[in-house]
Amino acid sequence: RGWAAKREPQRDSVRVPSEQSWKPNAHAAAMTREDKIFALAKGMRGRAKNCYRLAIRRVEKGLQYAYKGRKLKKRVARQEWISQVAAGCREHGIGYSRLIHGMNLARIAINRKMLSTLAQTEPYSFRAIIEEAKASYRTSVLRQPARELPEPTIVPEASASSQVERGWVPKYEGPPLPPYPKRYKNFS
Structure with a gap:
């Protein structure tokens, strides 16, 4: 009455599981996930091609580089x-x-x-x-018509007040300018 009695007799042909008897399990899914990672990690240096925890990191970084590379290409x-x-x-x-x-x-x-x-x-x-x-x-x-460039003005001195005195630059005749702030006491 033990386990031997429940055992089926051996057959000559290999037993093929039917569609109803096969069920996916978490272990099979994990193995396919690992296989995908290792397939992507193939050819990497060091332990990244053999150790799953390292392979995940290197593959993820490699995919980031690939994304950038597709844009850069x-x-x-x-x-x-x-x-x-x-x-x-x-x-x-x-x-x-x-x-x-x-x-x-x-x-x-x-x-x-x-x-x-x-x-x-x-x-x-x-x-x-x-x-x-x-x-x-x-x-x-x-x-295209030739562009007319204005005559260049040659200014010997950079001081604005001397240019106004000599008549090279017109004197400002607009509204009065606001006074300088107090922090610019020595500004002239």
């Missing part, structure tokens, strides 16, 4: 494209900002990524774009 890529386009511009004797301004004036809508690709792989196409941008930039500069 876009900025770095754009800077790289701009530097490549600027290098291509220097070969053709035009500045990067003038190229972009000329392209806007000529209504050429090509982004920086495509421009850098053209500069590297299609030099003739890139040169044609630069020539169009140069032409539109030159015509826009020629169309």
Whole structure:
């Protein structure tokens, strides 16, 4: 009547649990959680790849770095494209900002990524774009009227009172100014 009587007879085939008999438990969930952490911690240095408590901290920090990196990746890529386009511009004797301004004036809508690709792989196409941008930039500069700059005034002395006495600066004729506070006794 002991445990041997309750035992089922052995079968030749492996017993596969049915869907009803299998139930998830907390231990299985914890193991999958640990497995996820260790999978993310794979390749880390020291005990962070083997010890769960250390792995959690390092993985969390790594995910923070990854979040920042995804934002930074876009900025770095754009800077790289701009530097490549600027290098291509220097070969053709035009500045990067003038190229972009000329392209806007000529209504050429090509982004920086495509421009850098053209500069590297299609030099003739890139040169044609630069020539169009140069032409539109030159015509826009020629169309603008020349700005008239005021005559520069040469002031030999910096003292305002001497400038008023000599007639270089008009004398103030507005409402009376408030007196200086008492703390500025020696102010003149």
